[in-house]
Amino acid sequence: MNKLSFIFLCAFLIIVTVFAGLQSVDISYQLIGSLLFIVLLGIPHGAIDHIIFLEDNRTAKPIHFYGFYFGLMGLYVLSWAIFPMLSLILFLIVSAYHFGQSQFSDLTVHKSFRNHILYFVWGCSILSGLILYNIEDILSLSSLSADMLYLSALFDKLFFSILLPISSIVTVFLLFVTFKKKRISGERFFFEIYLFVLIHICFYILPLIVGFTLYFVILHSLKVLSEEFTYLKSRRDNFSVHSFMKLLFPITLISVLGGGIIMLSAQSQLIGISKGLLIFVLISVLTLPHSVVMDDFYQKFMKKAS
Secondary structure, eight states: OOHHHHHHHHHHHHHHHHHHHHSOOOHHHHHHHHHHHIIIIIGGGGTTHHHHHHHSOTTSOHHHHHHHHHHHHHHHHHHHHHOHHHHHHHHHHHHHHHHHHHHTGGGGGSOOHHHHHHHHHHHHHHHHHHHHHTHHHHHHHHTTSHHHHHHGGGOOHHHHHHHHHHHHHHHHHHHHHHHHTTSSOHHHHHHHHHHHHHHHHHHHHSOHHHHHHHIIIIIIIHHHHHHHHHHHHHHSTTOOHHHHHHHHHHHHHHHHHHHHHHHHHHHTTOSSSOHHHHHHHHHHHHHHHHHHHHHHHHHHHHHHHO
16 A cells, blocks of 8 residues: 555545534535645646646747647637537546546556556546436536536436446456556555545545545645656756745646636626536646646656656
């Protein structure tokens, strides 16, 4: 068991104990707690995409990177305005692959189509589990606004009831094949199965927001931050945690302030969509270019690590 999985297990047990003792925790407290950890750790893990990309692409001009990054964000916003259903589907697909690739980032050095399938089905399993275990809450929240109610047609219980077992079985099968191909050890194989099951238990037992935040902050964001720090430390002299935090701070601050202003604008009805849909749009618009940068990063990081 590595440090992050141990932290995840401890945090999960503590939160379960708290919820069991209090019987119920008001949704507003869940939101405040989740938002705090996402601001502190979730947002920063994508705050140095520009640095990570340009670090080993010295011939690339920063203006070209920013043009691509913000251009992709702009196109996705336009896509949400014209094709909201397709945009939500794209968001779920990209998120599934991105989460899986992050979980198995060390396999990136082995160029194999099987690895890409593993990334995707692993992510499909945990996201379909998150949705299926909380389907009633998701549909209830979606009914609060017309634009989210329209998108709620995507959250079909029968579809996710089929997707969850299929993606889970394929995930376990591909992990076994990866083990047989000697890409991972037997210990790693059983660890991944244990963690896979633990994430599903977490999503099943805890409320939607709390369960996802726990996974996203500890097993995803902290892992990415650790890899980014290790990568930059290997390339820069006297690089420290303090140096790393200084790099993370500017974009994190801009993202938090910008997101806050946009949400306040929605609250004041200056933006013509619901706050629920706006959150989906904001997260997805950040996720798409970030996942592209991270795919490039894993190619570089793991080659050096190997």
